[in-house]
Amino acid sequence: MGDIKPVYLEEKLKEIEDSGRLDYRSKTLPTWCPGCGYFSIVEAVAASLCELNIPNESAVMVSGIGCSSRFPFFVNSYGMHTLHGRALPVATGVKTANDALTVVVVGGDGDGFAIGGGHVPHAARRNVDITYLLFDNGIYGLTKGQTSPTSAIGFRTPTSPYENPDRPLNPLLMVLSYGASWVGQAYAGRPDHLHRMITQAMAHRGFSYLHILSPCVTFDKTHRTYGNLGMQVRDLPADHDPTDRLAAMREAMDDALPALGLYFREERPTLADALDGLVEKAGGELPGKVAAKPARKTARR
């Protein structure tokens, strides 16, 4: 039960308008099923872009195929809606062409860890300076509810009518082991925390991977529902050290009670840095040092 202290609408509206985050929304109303957790994510991304003061034209949203991949249409920025599973390579191309852009890749669990699973390790180890938001609802929504690589064992779907025999992947553990330089987890049902995590992920220089747990309100009425997720998620322990990859992996191992927060963070050269380095090593000359990144405000909170 929330605070029942009355909220005065016009004050609230003014606060929201003044914040400027509406500028990061497109005009189009999102077409996801009402109640979908993805609404929470698009809202948080808008708020984070706003908070980091990233100019709209410097942001690029790249996606593949799936429910989540409609995302670029709802953000007031550049975007690409590419092929199933191929968003990460496209984003790598975009980022390599212009390092000044803020590139956000969005995709679902199927896009990222089924068809496109082969691309994730490479984007991570190269430390492409992009933010990869993985919308994990543990199901294939767009094809109407089949199992995904993160579906639980025993989950019944049209393609696993008796039960899903496969154990789910642990993308966090995978990505930690792939060498991603920023790894975190959030939950669509906690919009505040989600927003803070996205802000940090975007602010990070390098490949940031944010795993976002979300329900599929249309096809999953039993497993990953708001009700279940709400009870399962916990915060990372207060004393968790985000520079300790092993500690992060230990926390990531607990997929029954997923912990929310920043698992791991390190600063290391990005793909662009490495390419620049190769050029230097070859004795070439950089084509007029890429303009400094657009100014970023540090997170307000």
Place this chain on the structure above:
Amino acid sequence: MSTDIQISIVGSAGDGTIAAGDILKNALAGMGYKIISFDIYPPEIRGFGKCIARMRITTEQAYSLKHKSDVLISLDDSHAIPHANEVRECGAVIYERASIVQLPEGGHISAHIGPGQLPYPVPIRELAEKSTSANRSRNIVVLGFLAGLLDLPDEAFLKAIARKFKRKAEAAAAGEAAYRIGREFAAQTFKLDDVVFGPPVSTVVPGASVEMINGNAAIVRGALDAGIDTFFGYPITPATSIMERLAIDMPKRGGRLLQTEDEISAISAVIGAGFAGARAATSTSGPGLSLMAEMLGMGVIGEVPAVIFVSQRGGPSTGLPTKTEQSDLHMAVFGGHGDAPRIVIAPTNVDGCYRCAGKAFELAEAYQTPVIVLVDLYLSNRYETVVFPARPPFEADVNRKPGKQLAGAPYKRYALGGDSVSPRAIPGEKGTMHVVTGLEHNELGRPSDQGEMHEAMSRKRHEKLQGALKHPDLTVCKRFGDEGAVDVGVISWGSNFGESLEAMLKARGEGIRCAAMKVVMLSPFPTERVAAFLADCKEVLVPELNYQGQFANLLQAHVARPVTRLNRVPGEPMKVEDILEEIRRLAGKKAAQKAA
């Protein structure tokens, strides 16, 4: 009295349009009517896309849908308004009586109902909420209303509703409540006595069963009746339901189905299982077939049986994923790298889906090659009433086995000569061990880059397929209509043939001398029989749902003669009227020439 009624339900995604159509079809089929139906739905799960459930209910099986419906049900006016004029004179339009939001002038469907049509406003939402305290059951409320309006028996509907919600007792009870309140409301309304259901005609022969089924379900049934052992697949519209249905039924028969991570993996697994002797298949649509092309080449060169069910949709790329089109013929017949001949069969109706699906496994084994069964979204999702024979008309095992090997004689997996089909051995059998490779190989299956060998093997791979044209109990092509010389011949393939046939029959009714031919086997091509037909025709019309005229291209590659192409890509089935118009034009042209 014979029945011929068409009902359309139009709604927005999430309104339960398709579900309502399913219940209605099942109820009517349960009563013994023949049904042909085809649903149209948008790519979004929710949101604002248009859904149409459209069905034609007849005493005898019809070939296609009609252009005008007898009843239109609107679950969403913004989508239904453009279809209001598709209701025939004296037909009925059933719609939501009151809007929740203020509408602009003309925003309500009642503004678009012509003077000849009958309006039926129903407080659908209110009735739904009244009966179940929720608005989800609006679709069932209208079904209740429809049943009342057309005086259809409750039992058939309640059975169909119970079947729809079989695992959810609560939903079934709510469905029944919604149905009853709709029906009750109809009792207060003006009766539509123009749409009359005559008595259904039973065509069940002893032992056979009659089912209202769609193309994909028929494919599944054919595969099961042919004894499919393994299936690997990846969801893609409009083929997904093949896999979904197999997922339910295959384990019951000891079969194994696996959802792989992508099409590349799926076709790989199918080839592996085929090598190991299983009857294996996958299903996909155009984009998936593209991904599979590389592994398809492997199947051809390795002479591994494999069955690929392909349901076409609008392309290229993601294109029109929920719309129908016949534009993958080129890829199915020619697609891939290298000289990679394969068998491609394209059924023309739901019954054909069943037969082709079963025969595909025979063909794959008999000619040791990947077989593509090419349907499209229209046929996959189209429901028809099909009579299934008591015994499946498929051979359980047509493997040509190597038999007892002479001591010391090496087993030639790819032996040349004869009908070019070599004995095929399966792992686990003694004395016939060999290697299947993607490299060009000799008769033993060992790598060989000799030019002669590549020529010989290429010829073998092509020649062996000729046998498929004479494969027993398989319709390769078939002629309908007038015998002998005709003014106009219509030749077509796939789902589009129903409309072509109906148009040809109508043209005959108008006194035009004409005939039609359906071509089921596209590769290898039945050149002789098609050429004979074309020789009878003064004018040839080739209607198909693609822009390029892919079938006409294929036809002309085998039989050089001018044809008239009718190509449409509206994402929907072709209109019978359009084909008919073209036949009339061609017949007129002929007459004019004669007169001159």
Place this chain on the structure above:
Amino acid sequence: MAEANRKVRHHVIVGSGVAGSQAAETLRECEPDARITILTLSSLLFYNRYDLPKVFRGHRDWREYLVYPAAYYRDWKINVRRCSRVAGVDARRRVIALDHKEEIRFDTLLVASGGRGYIPEDLTDFRPLMHGFSSYTEAMSAANQVPKKGHVIMLGGDMIGLDLARTLLETRHRVTLVAGPNTFWPHEVDEEERPALIAALEQMGIEVVEGADAGGIVSIEQGAPGLSARRVLFRDGTELYGDVVMPFFGLSPSVEFMLGSGVDIERGLLVDPALRTTTEGIYAAGDVCQIWSDAERRYRFYYGWKNVRAMGDLAARNITGSSDPWVPAQDEKLHISGDGKIQSPFWEYA
């Protein structure tokens, strides 16, 4: 083009009966380019209500009752919006609000919504046990309830009911009339004329019960299974049994959607002799309007098919520029002809 469009006037007519349909036709003749929309509650196009007794002769196909085929409306470009309930009229904004939340803008509005069967307040509790006769649907429902040679109890007995009674007698049904002050409505019959008229009804074969003599109706009841479907009980203890009970107490004007519009209403819409209501651009015609009669110095109703049609025609002409006064088109006298039969102008229709 846009300029031309703006000049096209939109005439909206509420009601598709004799008055409304006649008005639409006259409007089209007077203004070939105008937009004409008829709003009606009915699910059928204009049909002949005077023909409804035919349902008791077994004529059940609604198409038989239509006055014009659908093509007429297409050819004449008259848009008929059926099953459309008017919720209210905003005379100031010139907008009609339909019940389903659509607004229709109009330049002129003709209210020709007619009347519906009046049921005296003391009988309203029994409404579910009575069969109306004011629409095709109601007529069908009554006809379906009456068996061959069945017995109809008619309450009130206005001229609509008596017309039906003539058909019922010809089709060998039994008719009992519970007479009262509304018998012969809309004719105003005085005490002296009445006995002879009642006798004429009896001569026709109608069994007449004087309701007042029996102390009035106490209740109408559903008959027990196997017996007659309805029982009418009178205060003096007598009772009547029949297959259906049909009220015929005359019409009360359908004006509720005009309440609050600012247009003056007493029982019907008050109009001047040119059929203009008190609000500019809004006219009324037919059974719904109370016309000021200079001769009688009062507002009064005029009934009958010819009157109503003439009103529709007049209203349309006045809407399109004329300013003619209303002249009744029909004699209103009820009389008994030489052969002892009742003759009423309200039974004469084309």
Place this chain on the structure above:
Amino acid sequence: MGEIKPPTGEPGTPAAGQREYLSDDPRDIGWVKQNVPCQTACPAGTNVPVYIREIIERQYGRSYETNREANVLPGVLGRICSRPCEAQCRHGWPGNGEPVAICHLKRVASDLKDAGHRITERLYSPTGKRVAIVGAGPAGVAAAHDLSLLGHDVVIFEREERAGGMLRYGIPEFRLPRDTLDIELHNALRLGVQIRTGVEIGNKDSQMPMGKLQEEFDAVLLATGCMAASPLPLLGEWEQRDLRGMEGVEYGLDFLMEMHRGVEKTVGKRVAVVGAGFTALDCARVAARLGAQEVTIHIRTAEEYIPVTQEEIFEAKREGVRIKGLRTPVGLTAEGNRLTGIEFVQNRLGGWRSNGRRQAIAIEGSEFIEPCDTIIIAIGQQTANDYLGTRLELDRWGNVRIGVDGMTSHKGMFAAGDYVSGASTVVQAVGHGRQVAKRIDAWLMGRERRKQVVRIVPVEKPLRERAFDFITRQHMPTAQLDERMRDGKHEVELGLDENLAFEEAKRCYLCNLRYQIDVDRCIFCRACIEVAPRNCIKLVRGVEIDEQGAYGKLLETKEWNQVGAIWIDNNECIRCGQCYTACPVQCISISRCELTEVEI
């Protein structure tokens, strides 16, 4: 920002652990005024949703007490109220169906409360101040009750033999049984109010002079109502003639009062009632019961504009009363001193009057005569001021003028009810009596002792189901026609039984529940809009604020980058609770908002 206080610990305080807020922010007060239209429409300010909710919970006694907080005569008003609340009921708004039978439910609380029901009221300690009230009608009784609660010493002076005023002498028993009236009057005055009946204030010998009251009491409240029947303005030769004493002529109010004092009244065969109010209808119905064969009510305008409830008109018609419109009497016809008919002139409707009714304009030369044996003139009542020793300032309608403090032009002399407003309704009199009582208290004590705030209490669930909205209005069972006519006192309306009451009470939307979305937690997923039964949840970019500081219309948008909030338009909201259940992040809260008073 509203004033936030800790729990008050008053009766009705929510269970421990919950909180409640008291707010005096105009936006919150405005919210209640706009959102609880029945309460706002009630002159007494009855907390309708709460008492109906208590009926659903079958707590009839509590429901009765909730009523009594605003109106000490629930059983009486549950029968004869003019129901301004029902005209405003959200359930009766276009598209929503028919209004809740608020009045009938009020009667339910009275009828079904436990036989041993105990009245609970909070008393102030005695102040030592004395107040005299003239007139024991609804306004006087309501004021007396409140003043006595506030600790003042109250004495009522009543001219008639018994208390009740109009209620007892002006309303027929078939509408208001006297035992109900007696009990409620007794309960209202039981807290030490002295009532002296048969005492007439005036300047004659037998009367008590007003000056004496002023001397003996700290304040005097005049609540003598409108008890003088207005004369019928006729034209020509009849203009100057006094109709009293003419055979066949009755004045409506006098007719009823005499009857209720015990005088045997008779009417002729054909009775014409002139007038359009409750009194006219009552007279017509009484006439029908007295054996008249033809009773007609003649009105100047049309049925649409007469200020009585539709049910009242319907019942009168059912009893055989006819209503004829567009006519004004201009003269009578008579044989000697005996009335034989009325001459009317035909009217047309004219412009609007300030009270929302229409003017009638006579059409020249359209006179006509209708024969009748009795005319009952019930065109209105007036106040009588001749009993006062002093002259009071009057307004242009001849009613006494009072200031915002409730005081007349004479210091210490207050006035309330019809005596101030002219003939109106009982509920207005009760409401006004209470208001003026509060003013008197403030004057006597030198300060306001109570003020209005909004109490906001969280509610854990919607309390309703959507299916309730489709229950149709329950009909009030009425006595059979012959029973009614046989015994003129037989109550016509029989009251709702427990089952009917429960069904009817469930219909109430409980408009005092405020549904609110926490914009900070909202993820804009529109799951709530999906299930909304009406256009009640909106994508908003702004809100209008009216001059009182309360919210007006929500400004909607369909452009995503304009959507500042998804907001529940409580004015459209029918409190079905669908959105509350649908919200995935539980960001919808429900709170009960009710006007209450706190001590200052």
